Amino acid sequence: MIAEIISIGDELLIGQVVNTNASWMGELLNRNGIKVKQIKVIADDKKDILNSIDNSFKSADIILLTGGLGPTKDDITKHTLCEYFDTKLVFNEDAFSRIKEIFRLRNFKVSAVNKAQADLPESCTPLKNINGTASGMWFEKNEKVLVSMPGVPFEMKPMMENEVIPRVKAKFKTPVILHKTIMTQGIGESFLAKKIEDWENSLPQNIKLAYLPQPGIVRLRLSATGENKIKCEQIIAELIEKLKLLIGDLIFGYDNILLEEAVGESLKLHQKTVATAESCTGGYIAHLLTSIAGSSSYFKGSAITYANEIKENILGVSHEDLEKEGAVSETVVKQMAIGAHKKFETDYAIATSGIAGPDGGTEGKPVGTTWIAIAGPDGVLAEKHHFGEHRGRNIRRAALTALFMLKKIVEGKYSPE
Amino acid sequence: MIAEIISIGDELLIGQVVNTNASWMGELLNRNGIKVKQIKVIADDKKDILNSIDNSFKSADIILLTGGLGPTKDDITKHTLCEYFDTKLVFNEDAFSRIKEIFRLRNFKVSAVNKAQADLPESCTPLKNINGTASGMWFEKNEKVLVSMPGVPFEMKPMMENEVIPRVKAKFKTPVILHKTIMTQGIGESFLAKKIEDWENSLPQNIKLAYLPQPGIVRLRLSATGENKIKCEQIIAELIEKLKLLIGDLIFGYDNILLEEAVGESLKLHQKTVATAESCTGGYIAHLLTSIAGSSSYFKGSAITYANEIKENILGVSHEDLEKEGAVSETVVKQMAIGAHKKFETDYAIATSGIAGPDGGTEGKPVGTTWIAIAGPDGVLAEKHHFGEHRGRNIRRAALTALFMLKKIVEGKYSPE
Numbered sequence: 037m038i039a040e041i042i043s044i045g046d047e048l049l050i051g052q053v054v055n056t057n058a059s060w061m062g063e064l065l066n067r068n069g070i071k072v073k074q075i076k077v078i079a080d081d082k083k084d085i086l087n088s089i090d091n092s093f094k095s096a097d098i099i100l101l102t103g104g105l106g107p108t109k110d111d112i113t114k115h116t117l118c119e120y121f122d123t124k125l126v127f128n129e130d131a132f133s134r135i136k137e138i139f140r141l142r143n144f145k146v147s148a149v150n151k152a153q154a155d156l157p158e159s160c161t162p163l164k165n166i167n168g169t170a171s172g173m174w175f176e177k178n179e180k181v182l183v184s185m186p187g188v189p190f191e192m193k194p195m196m197e198n199e200v201i202p203r204v205k206a207k208f209k210t211p212v213i214l215h216k217t218i219m220t221q222g223i224g225e226s227f228l229a230k231k232i233e234d235w236e237n238s239l240p241q242n243i244k245l246a247y248l249p250q251p252g253i254v255r256l257r258l259s260a261t262g263e264n265k266i267k268c269e270q271i272i273a274e275l276i277e278k279l280k281l282l283i284g285d286l287i288f289g290y291d292n293i294l295l296e297e298a299v300g301e302s303l304k305l306h307q308k309t310v311a312t313a314e315s316c317t318g319g320y321i322a323h324l325l326t327s328i329a330g331s332s333s334y335f336k337g338s339a340i341t342y343a344n345e346i347k348e349n350i351l352g353v354s355h356e357d358l359e360k361e362g363a364v365s366e367t368v369v370k371q372m373a374i375g376a377h378k379k380f381e382t383d384y385a386i387a388t389s390g391i392a393g394p395d396g397g398t399e400g401k402p403v404g405t406t407w408i409a410i411a412g413p414d415g416v417l418a419e420k421h422h423f424g425e426h427r428g429r430n431i432r433r434a435a436l437t438a439l440f441m442l443k444k445i446v447e448g449k450y451s452p453e
Numbered sequence: 454m455i456a457e458i459i460s461i462g463d464e465l466l467i468g469q470v471v472n473t474n475a476s477w478m479g480e481l482l483n484r485n486g487i488k489v490k491q492i493k494v495i496a497d498d499k500k501d502i503l504n505s506i507d508n509s510f511k512s513a514d515i516i517l518l519t520g521g522l523g524p525t526k527d528d529i530t531k532h533t534l535c536e537y538f539d540t541k542l543v544f545n546e547d548a549f550s551r552i553k554e555i556f557r558l559r560n561f562k563v564s565a566v567n568k569a570q571a572d573l574p575e576s577c578t579p580l581k582n583i584n585g586t587a588s589g590m591w592f593e594k595n596e597k598v599l600v601s602m603p604g605v606p607f608e609m610k611p612m613m614e615n616e617v618i619p620r621v622k623a624k625f626k627t628p629v630i631l632h633k634t635i636m637t638q639g640i641g642e643s644f645l646a647k648k649i650e651d652w653e654n655s656l657p658q659n660i661k662l663a664y665l666p667q668p669g670i671v672r673l674r675l676s677a678t679g680e681n682k683i684k685c686e687q688i689i690a691e692l693i694e695k696l697k698l699l700i701g702d703l704i705f706g707y708d709n710i711l712l713e714e715a716v717g718e719s720l721k722l723h724q725k726t727v728a729t730a731e732s733c734t735g736g737y738i739a740h741l742l743t744s745i746a747g748s749s750s751y752f753k754g755s756a757i758t759y760a761n762e763i764k765e766n767i768l769g770v771s772h773e774d775l776e777k778e779g780a781v782s783e784t785v786v787k788q789m790a791i792g793a794h795k796k797f798e799t800d801y802a803i804a805t806s807g808i809a810g811p812d813g814g815t816e817g818k819p820v821g822t823t824w825i826a827i828a829g830p831d832g833v834l835a836e837k838h839h840f841g842e843h844r845g846r847n848i849r850r851a852a853l854t855a856l857f858m859l860k861k862i863v864e865g866k867y868s869p870e
Contacts, residue, residue, distance in 0.1 A: 049489045051480030052663060056471055058494070063468025072466045074501070075494035077475070084491070091508065217469075226524040226566050226586075247523065248464050249605065257469065312736075312757075318743025319729075319736030322757045326735025329811050329844055331759075338757035339767070340729075340739045346754040346797060350767065380763060394746050404558065422560045426584065427746055429607070 037208045039065055040096040041075045042088050044103035044113060045187055048077045057102050057189055061196060068201055069210035070098070080104055085116045089182065097180055098204060100196075103187030105153075105170040114157065114173075117184060121175050123159040128171070131162055135169045160184075163199040167191045172199060181207065211261055214268040217248075218256040218276065220286040221295055221440045225249045228256075232282050235275075243271065251429060252436040253295065285449075288440055295436055296324040299443045303334035306446050311380030312338040313351055313372040315363060316390035316406060321435045336380045341372065351375030364389050364401050366409075366418050373411035373418075384412045384446065386438045390423075392430045404430055408438045410445055417441075417450065454625045456482055457513040458492045459505050461520035461530060462604055465494045474519050474606055478613060484676075485618055486627035487515075497521055502533045506599065514597055515621060517613075520604030522587035524566040531574065531590075534601060538592050540576035545588070548579055552586045577601075580616040584608045589616060598624065628678060631685040634665075635673040635693065637703040638712060638857050642666045645673075649699050657688065668846060669853040670712070702866075705857055712853055713741040716860045720751040723863050728797030729755040730768055730789040732780060733807035733823060738852045753797045758789065768792030781806050781818055783826075783835050790828035790835075801829045801863065803855045807840075809847045821847055825855045827862055834858075834867065 041061055047053045058075045065072050073095055078084045085104075092099050104113030118124055132154035139146045153169050156162050163172030163183070168191035173184040183200055185192045204210070220228060225247050229236070236245055242262055248255040258275060260268040280287065289298040303310060312321045322338040325331050339350045344363055347353040353371045361367045372387035390406030397403035403425050409418040421437060423430045444450040458478055464470045475492045482489050490512055495501045502521075509516050521530030535541055549571035556563045570586045573579050580589030580600070585608040590601040600617055602609045621627075637645065642664050646653070653662055659679055665672040675692060677685035697704065706715040720727060729738045739755040742748050756767045761780055764770040770788040778784045789804035807823030814820035820842050826835040838854060840847045861867040 048476070049479050049492060050483040051476040051478070052665065054471060054473055054476045055492075059465065059468040059471045061468070062466050066467040073496065074505075075466060075472075077492035079490065215467075226564060227561070229524065229566065230564055244463075246463055248469060249523075251607065255469075257464070314736075314739075318748075318752075319731075319739030319755055319757065320743075322731075322736030323740045323848075326737075326757075326759065326809075327845060327848065331735075335735075336760040337763040337767070338736055338755070340736065340743075340755035340757065342743065342749055343753040343797075350754070350756070350796070379767070380760075392743075402558070422558075424555075425558060426607075428744060431740075431744065 037070050037098075037210050038073045038096045039070050039098045039100060040073055040092040042085075042092065042099060042101045043075070043077045043187070044080055044085065044101065045077070046079055048103075049079060057187065057192060060189070060193065061100060061102075064196060064201065065100075066213060066215075068205065069213050070204065070208075080112060082112055082116045082119075085113065086120060089120055093180055097208065099180075099182045100200070101182065101184040102192055105184065105186045113184060114155075117160075117173065117175070117182075118157045121157060121159055121177060121182075123157045125155040126158045128154050128156045128162055131156060131171045134164070134171075138169055163195055165191050166194050166198075174199075174203060212263065212265045212268055214260045214265065214272060216258045216272045216276065217291050218258070218279065218287055219289045219291075219293060219295070219298075220254050220256065220283065221252065221288055221436050222286045223254075225254050228254050228283065228286070232256075232279065235278055235282060239275070240271065242268075243275065252433045255292070285444075288443060294324075294328075295439050295443075297328050299439045299446075300325065300328045300331055300334060302443050302446045304330075308383040308446055309334050309336055310384045310386065310442065311336050311376050311382040313376035313385060313387040314338060314340050315342060315347070315372070315388055316392045317388045317431050317435050317438070318342065318392075320431050321386060321388070321438055324435060324439065336382050339376055339379065347372060351379065362401070364391055364405055364407060366407060366420070369407035369409040370411075370416045370418050373409035373416050377411035377416075384410060384442060386410050386442055388434050388438055390421075390430065390434055392434075393425055393427045406430065406434045406437075408434065408441060410438070410442055412445060417445070454487050454515075454627055455490045455513045456487050456515045456517060457490055457509040459502075459509060459516060459518045460492070460494045460604070461497055461502065461518065462494070463496050465520075466496060474604065474609060477606070477610065478517060478519075481613055481618065482517075484630065484632050485622065486630045487621065487625075497529060499529055499533045499536075502530065503537060506537055510597055514625065516597075516599045517617070518599065518601040519609055522570075522601065522603045524564075524570055524586065530601060531572070534577075534590065534592065534599075535574045538574060538576055538594060538599075540574045542572040543575045545571050545573045545579055548573060548588045551581070551588075555586055580612055582608050583611050583615075591617075591620060629680060629682055629685065631677045631679075631682065631689060633675045633689045633693065634708050635675070635696065635704055636706045636708075636710060636712070636715075637671050637673065637700065638669065638705055638853050639703045640671075642671050645671050645700065645703070649673075649696065652692075652695055652699060656692070659685075660688065660692065669850045672709070702861075705860060711741075711745070712856050712860075714745050716856045716863075717742065717745045717748055717751060719860050719863045721747075725800040725863055726751050726753055727801045727803065727859065728753050728793045728799040730793035730802060730804040731755060731757050732759060732764070732789070732805055733809045734805045734848055734852045734855070735759065735809075737848050738803060738805065738855055741852055741856065753799050756793055756796065764789060768796065779818070781808055781822055781824060783824060783837070786824035786826040787828075787833045787835050790826035790833050794828035794833075801827060801859060803827050803859055805851050805855055807838075807847065807851055809851075810842055810844045823847065823851045823854075825851065825858060827855070827859055829862060834862070 376385035393403035793802035810820035
């Protein structure tokens, strides 16, 4: 059961619109055991549409076409499909009733171009569009299927869920595919691969592993294919248990949870509060924490102390230590954490001080050098890290590292390296 | 000059990652006079890669391939390209030096899988990756070009800009297309369109206008096509002068400058400093300001005062006023700005207090209600805004509105509405 997606639209080719439709459809199809072999974006052009369909049917059982069904005259999809399936447009009374109803609700008069949207290819099964005037179309030919849908996500999505997926499942036999994503932070893709090499090599044939890196994070996705859902779930659960023995300290959650969300859940669960004292991260940790709805229950505030006098003034960092050790030092970052812990009266306080770059590096403290400290009921812990040369990446990696460190401390799992 | 983009990656087909690379590349290519005829997403599969290349070369002069170059073993692109171009992998000393340098900076040892990234097809021209270990590859065959790049946007983007586009322009003839992007903040796309309707309708035939909305920002891109570069520049300059008469107060800069960057330039030019006191924006303004290199010359620090007691404790907000007016009020936001102005001893201080949502709204103060104040040498100004219902959007719009307000005040252009 192989599917291909064809998105029609010049706006996608010139980068004016990102093709979120295709990824949404890919996710839905995959979740339903339908493998997407290819996604294509093509222009609003008859020859291109015909060529693409021909090509896709060489390997696909079903083609999902989106776009090119609007009421304006540059849309040629419908006529092209009539040509491909050797049929003609006929007026569809049901479709016209729905168009009239939509216009009545919006208090508009039905124009001629909108009435023309009720002209549909004779050989197709029309698919109901609950959010718009363009009907979808289901064609069958030689045991294969082509579905044409509008490109507006708000119209396409319910059509996929309510009309397309049930019809596909009724017509084709679909296997069980289960996915589990493991979220890791701390080391890059290649180091992670090295650590789990033996585990990866011993994966059963029906299990696939994918590395999905994001800035500062690597996601590991396990996909199990089989006949039996419960058995697939069991295999994945066992594999994750084995994986935890290897990289348990790098896993912060599952299934695309954000690290800032996982930290928030941990703080809520343990009923703890947090504040931050940020130098090099410049408020980014506070921003991540507060981007989560409900964070006011555990996040109290931050002191962003970019200038040294502010570190002294708000956090009580010693002037002498700043002079002697420099702002990027264990002494200062610990004093920042302790100062914030006291000032904000929270259970924990995170502090960061580093050289984000691109300037400000020295031989002893090159760009990327970062100190992170966390003060809590049991005292203060500090770590020194060397990130890269890129300012934005350094800020992000420092923030993620600090958040993960906090999560481990809150959960009593922290062991300084 | 026709291009096709092929994105390789199972994660794109199953919808785990949205293909933003392809739209970014489409935009860049289009801007450089290169037409993108098709975008394809295919699996990490040798046969699919070979088929796609064969097919794309039927109509394209250049194929841009992304993905499939990571150090982990599920990547097969390099071997497939060797087969297609009938060449073999050879160890590349330059590429290895860059890999070693990246690892040295991160204080890591080069592993065997990373060393293998220096093995490159003999017949290609390697393209420098300034942000990662996978080199790009430029192949030529029968006057056609294939470029293979890593799929990580952070690595692919500079490679496209610095390596690919200049090489394409040197090899192929591309028409003169001039672009000028006008950056606006403050109103949405449809309202903007209404304001500049007459101006838009009077644009000459060789000028195209595109609306490029981003969260909180609308970019207007003018594209002039012609034979004569100087004439194109003149026409665009004249059009912008006319546009300024209509929406001058909404323009914060040109050519994709970030608002936080424009604000930084203004502060530097006028030799002013700034601090922030953030409640609803939770550190996001500080983060935007400090994401700009060199911001330490004008940004001193912030107090993120999520909890009310912190507003009192650090910023000196009156307990009575907090009780009486609530945190989201003109009185409190002004006190926050004045408090930060004093505490951080800066020329200006921005304060925000609002209901970011999704919870916390009331009938009188629904989600999205946001107060912004700026304290400076001439006193304190405050504005009330109603943003939307989405937390992330509210935080972003509040931050952008505050930054633009600061820019106007610093430049003496502020007139409260």
